[in-house]
Amino acid sequence: MTERVIEAEGATMKPSVSVATALALLLSHSAMAQGVKRDILGLSLGLPLPEIAKPDVIASAGAWKSPEQAVQVGDYRCKRLDAPWKGPVGQVVCRVDPQGQLYLDVALRPEPPVVQSVAHLFCSTEEPARISERVYQEYGIANGLTALNAVIWGPVYKLDSRTVLTFGYGGHACSAGRGYEMRLQDFQLQAQNLKGVPDRARQTASQRKP
Numbered sequence: 001m002t003e004r005v006i007e008a009e010g011a012t013m014k015p016s017v018s019v020a021t022a023l024a025l026l027l028s029h030s031a032m033a034q035g036v037k038r039d040i041l042g043l044s045l046g047l048p049l050p051e052i053a054k055p056d057v058i059a060s061a062g063a064w065k066s067p068e069q070a071v072q073v074g075d076y077r078c079k080r081l082d083a084p085w086k087g088p089v090g091q092v093v094c095r096v097d098p099q100g101q102l103y104l105d106v107a108l109r110p111e112p113p114v115v116q117s118v119a120h121l122f123c124s125t126e127e128p129a130r131i132s133e134r135v136y137q138e139y140g141i142a143n144g145l146t147a148l149n150a151v152i153w154g155p156v157y158k159l160d161s162r163t164v165l166t167f168g169y170g171g172h173a174c175s176a177g178r179g180y181e182m183r184l185q186d187f188q189l190q191a192q193n194l195k196g197v198p199d200r201a202r203q204t205a206s207q208r209k210p
Contacts, residue, residue: 036160037139038184040118043074043094043102045163045186050112052080052090076102088193089116099123099174107193116190119183123174135167135182153181162188 038045052071069080076094083090088109094102100122107116124131129146136144141157149155153168163186170179 036163038159038163038186040120040182040184041096041102043076043104043115043118045115045118045184046189047074047115048112049073049092049106049115052092052106052108052113073104078102078104096120096122099176107189109193110189114189116193117183117185119181121170121172121179121181123172123177123179125177128169128178131180132167135165139165141165159184162186 049071069083071078071080071092073092073094076096078092078094081091081093085108088107090106090108090113092104092106094104096102100120103119103121104115105117106113128148132144132146132148135141139157139159144157145155148168150169154166155168156164156166158164163184166181166183166185168181170181172179
């Protein structure tokens with residue numbers, strides 16, 4: 001395989017998404033979504049996470065620290081990755097089962113921080129066509145491709161004006177079956193989070209001035 005959009009990093013399954021590749025696939029393999037579902041396993045795009053990062057634990061401008069790496073997200077006990085975070089996005093990983101994980105990209109600039117993308121990495125021994133069919137049914141996608149590309153991660157499906165779903169083979173190792181990745185993204189949240197909002201450290205400093 002010449003190019004992977006997700007990569008295995010050591011023992012941790014950590015997805016890495018190429019936006020350019022995703023947009024290209026979106027143009028060539030988009031499908032009409034009949035309904036909009038904005039969650040994976042109960043974790044939704046736009047989910048507020050008020051405890052994920054707090055202004056009163058800022059270590060320095062643009063750096064976020066937390067008392068501990070572990071955090072509760074919905075029904076899952078999760079872990080912050082690469083904290084303290086620098087920049088506008090943090091990542092959280094939640095264990096689903098021995099061969100499955102959820103990755104959340106958290107937009108840190110909104111108050112409170114919110115989930116801007118959810119990725120589910122899992123393993124299955126089922127036929128790829130059956131898995132694809134189940135995913136497309138769940139997310140209301142008509143005419144979805146059942147033959148997944150083993151070289152380029154995708155295709156990408158536009159669910160509404162702000163939400164896309166990407167589904168394909170994963171690059172992580174499985175003890176049984178084959179690896180898959182499914183990812184939901186809210187491009188409107190991503191754009192708002194990157195839109196030159198003043199960082200919180202500067203805002204907090206200005207608020208403390210007499």
